[in-house]
Amino acid sequence: AQSVTQPDIHITVSEGASLELRCNYSYGATPYLFWYVQSPGQGLQLLLKYFSGDTLVQGIKGFEAEFKRSQSSFNLRKPSVHWSDAAEYFCAVATTSGTYKYIFGTGTRLKVLA
Amino acid sequence: DAMVIQNPRYQVTQFGKPVTLSCSQTLNHNVMYWYQQKSSQAPKLLFHYYDKDFNNEADTPDNFQSRRPNTSFCFLDIRSPGLGDAAMYLCATSPRQGVRPQHFGDGTRLSIL
Numbered sequence: 001a002q003s004v005t006q007p008d009i010h011i012t013v014s015e016g017a018s019l020e021l022r023c024n025y026s027y028g029a030t031p032y033l034f035w036y037v038q039s040p041g042q043g044l045q046l047l048l049k050y051f052s053g054d055t056l057v058q059g060i061k062g063f064e065a066e067f068k069r070s071q072s073s074f075n076l077r078k079p080s081v082h083w084s085d086a087a088e089y090f091c092a093v094a095t096t097s098g099t100y101k102y103i104f105g106t107g108t109r110l111k112v113l114a
Numbered sequence: 115d116a117m118v119i120q121n122p123r124y125q126v127t128q129f130g131k132p133v134t135l136s137c138s139q140t141l142n143h144n145v146m147y148w149y150q151q152k153s154s155q156a157p158k159l160l161f162h163y164y165d166k167d168f169n170n171e172a173d174t175p176d177n178f179q180s181r182r183p184n185t186s187f188c189f190l191d192i193r194s195p196g197l198g199d200a201a202m203y204l205c206a207t208s209p210r211q212g213v214r215p216q217h218f219g220d221g222t223r224l225s226i227l
Contacts, residue, residue, distance in 0.1 A: 032213045034215060036218075041220075041221075041223070042220050042221070043118075043120075043204055043206075043218035043219050043220040043221050044157070044204070044206075044216075044218040045218070046215045046216075046217075049215055051213065090156060090157075094213050096213060099145060099162060099164045099169060100145075100208065100212075100213050100214070101147075101159060101162070102157075102159070102216065104156035104157055105156060106155070106156050107154070107155075107156055109154070
């Protein structure tokens with residue numbers, strides 16, 4: 001069955017520290033992968049996406065993610081976290097049968113310490 | 115220059131009283147989605163429109179309906195809201211062709227009294 005797993009429900013980092021948020025997927029075909037960020041009371045904003053090609057993708061706000069097929073992972077990274085990065089982060093895979101729909105992970109809530 | 119606009123941002127209704135949430139888009143996208151998101155959970159797809167074709171998720175309660183009178187607008191109707199329907203409702207759009215990112219509105223927070 002298709003699924004997305006985000007093993008970490010909560011992560012706390014200090015401002016200026018590096019960040020890695022984990023995402024593992026289970027999908028039979030070539031995955032189309034996304035990372036979204038959601039600030040409290042807001043909708044989801046696209047950070048980056050992977051469709052094909054270079055396995056290291058750059059996104060907005062200084063984020064990047066690396067697709068590793070052998071590990072079925074698409075982890076999100078940022079070298080230096082800012083207080084404004086505190087939010088909920090969702091990984092998603094798009095199904096490619098019929099109309100494209102997302103399978104979301106359960107999300108990781110990031111807390112940033114000053 | 116908001117592209118997916120949801121109104122209202124906050125909606126309060128009474129138990130059992132019908133309520134309608136609105137979504138409009140300026141992107142001219144063919145596909146519009148409605149999600150329900152409860153606290154600390156991932157968004158859950160309720161249904162989507164592919165142009166005028168309505169696609170309901172198998173586990174979406176009959177209490178939830180949707181209308182799409184034209185490309186730009188889509189409505190979510192909850193016929194008899196229960197306490198369990200209190201949630202954030204998110205609208206999203208995407209182009210028809212190929213896999214494209216979905217664009218989300220800021221959501222409507224629905225409270226049930």
